[in-house]
Amino acid sequence: MSEPAPKAAQPWLYRLIEPDGRPSLRRRLLSSLLVPLMVLLVIEGLVTYSGALFYANHVHDRDLADDATTLAQMLSQEDLGGQISPQARFLLEYAPEGHNYFSVTSQRHGLLAGSAELQPAPLSAASMDGEPALFSTFVYTPSQKRRELRAATVRIPNLRDPSDQLTVTMAETLHDRHQQAREILLLSIPAQAILIASVFVLVLYGVRVGLRQLDPLTARLAAREHDLAPIGDADVPVEILPLTRTIDGLFARQRGMLALQERFIADAAHQLKTPLAGLRVHVERAQADPSKETVDDALQHILRLTQRASRTSSQLLALTRAQSPDMGDSSTHCLLDLAQLVPELLGLRVHDAIAASVDLGYEGPAGPVWIDGDRISLQELLDNLIDNSLRYAGRNSIVTAGVSVVAGGACLSVEDNGPGVPPAFLERLGERFFRVPGITEEGTGLGLAIVQRIAERHHAQVHYLASSGGGLRVEIVFPSARTSKVVG
Template sequence: MLEPDGRPSLRRRLLSSLLVPLMLLLVVESLITYGGALIYSNHVHDRDLGDDAMTLAQMLSQEDLGGQISPQARFLLEYAPEGHNYFNVSSQKHGLLAGSAELQPAPLSAANSDGEPTLYSTSLYTPKQKRRELRAATVRIPNLQDPSDQLTVTMAETLHDRHQRAREILLLSIPAQAMLIASVFLLVFYGVRVGLRQLDPLTARLGAREHDLAPIGDADVPVEILPLTRTIDGLFARQRGMLALQDRFIADAAHQLKTPLAGLRVHVERAQIDPSKETVADALQHILRLTQRASRTSSQLLALTRAQSPELSETAPLCLLDLAQLIPELLSVRVHDAIAAGVDLGYEGPAGPLWIDGDRISLQEMLDNLIDNSMRYAGRKSIVTVGVSVQSEGPCISVEDNGPGVPPAFLERLGERFFRVPGITEEGTGLGLAIVQRIAERHRATVRFLNGSTGGLRVEVVFPPARTSKTLG
């Protein structure tokens, strides 16, 4: 149901969903009332019909009429205000004595032995060949003129009066039933209106909020709309997470870009003060280095934000990937970077497939950050080995270098944002391994920072076994 402005109305929908059943209930009640009234009317008319048959039989037995009925008595017996009554007096020996020959008495097998009238339904055809349904009563009495004979007295009437009485009772009851239904509907209308007012405190509480995304809670929330409010609380939680992620990104960007931007300003002012060729060239060299640093910082901040975003799992669902095939493909695009950096980049992996549930783009970003971290801090002429293996917990990707390594006291902090090992002179943002940590968490994987076998750093990312069902050949 819609309001005048076209919006759906919960109140109207509730009332309309109740009005139709109430109307159907009125129809059912009317049918039940008519059926009960017809049963009652049949009972009363059957009793009167049996009394009439007994009265006629007693009159014939006491006055010795020999089965003969006067015209006046015949008129009274057959008269009915609306319709027609029938009677039949017949002798066991002489057949029909008076009345309608079309009216058949009850069979002998159905007659009562105690002299009570026998009631039954029958029918006959009128002179216009119309079938007429009747209700009849039969009484059998001895013939006073001939003790060996027996008279059968039958009275019958049409069903018109019975149905007429039932309709009258129905018409008398319908107004009362309609008033009852209307009263119930008004009570329901009032109940719905009062019940919906229970939402007013919640509406007022939400309306008073401006930027508050705290959970609604269950204190004054009706049970029926708890699923709705809990869904809204879930939405609020996601929004709080997104806003927190946005605030963190802004704070991180301001923190990380502050130094290169300040350096850019210093070198621009320096070139303006001393426009000599040597000073300008040196300033431009520093500006280039600072812009490259700012560009890398902003790229890694965006990558970290994407890795932390809760919407990533919806836009890029995990699928079945073979690490033994994927990692060499991703590694091949970094060969030229490794050659330019003077790093020996190698790969070790199994011959057969090794399946995980993962996202190809995220895994590529994770591997790039691990390789960049090794090449930057291990230095030129270093060896970086990327491996794929199976450990007891599941499939594993490892990146190991033979650089100076990391003191054991700092290994556990390598996945923290902006953390850099003290004493490291190489430029960096401290975000590469944090990005690896976030991507691993999305894949339900575990990141381990270890000392390598040759003294450098070894990073292992252990994935859970693939849950995607697929037949592997």
């Protein structure tokens, strides 16, 4: 199990919500909800302010247009000649916050009343019929302050001069509009904050209640001692099914490892019992009769039994490695050329073949024969096949290792011209501790079982056949190579 990352390497948010460095699912769930809720509150405030400002603009634009239309109607109904009384000017320019502006301009005579800096907007044909045109622009007031104004403009005929037209413009600052939008926002924020806080409390309660669904599973696992049975999906929430299924997979691997260990202990006890009993017998015989002949004979038997026990333990360890789950890890496989690998490995066994008076040879194609495999385990596979042939084929026999290309893959074969195996026992050659009845040569019955397990790890098939010379032929058929890179 990996250690938690140091606090300095963790994100600042996790260090904030997990100050003790221990991960908490509850705290992370709440923090993942709290941050979006805060962002949602900010977004909601912006949307509320935009909506309030839009509404304030609509109301003020309508009032501004009404003021411009009213002034235009007053000028058109009375022959004022564009003159505005001081009292009317005060009312037109007065605003509780800020300042209002107006102007009355003649098409022929220019400005008649109001602010000269206020420029009327270009009017369409509809505006000439009395409909106001609204616009937004920047003007400079007499105090030289830059202000943004919203104006409504309407055009009416000049009663004193029928050939002339008057343009009436009413304008105001945007201060009141923004002020009203801010007031609406301030009124809505508390209600929104209360709503979000209520949602957060409900989420907190929901997370707490939801995590309680894990209590039965926790209690069930805590009640176990050495039980590695699968957890199952009965009372497991859907969200953590991947976790429990991963744990079930781990339990399955642990059961396999425990079964492998128990099998190894049982096999070791079974196979080492006879050599150890023989050692004890010959030691007691040497102690009972200390004569040189008896001691020498006992030492010869002890040496032979020790070699047998050593070979048995080596074979048991090899079988355990072949059955280990780690052996099936495809990450250790690489692209191997059997036509190059097999002759190299056979060269290491030449001295053993000479000592056993066996003619050891090789047959294979000139070109490469690629498979996906692990070099070390394939060496152990070939060594066990060669050992089996050297031990049981007999002296002056011929053993041939071959490599060939077959449909859908590659074939590694080891063939001898020894006494062979009766057809009734060929199918049992891959079983642990199986030895063909009637064979007098010493052996553990594990060599071909190791070959069988290593072949299974490589997704290969093992075939036990009678050779053309009357002996035994073992074929290992590997699937086609799938990797695309040669790993040295």
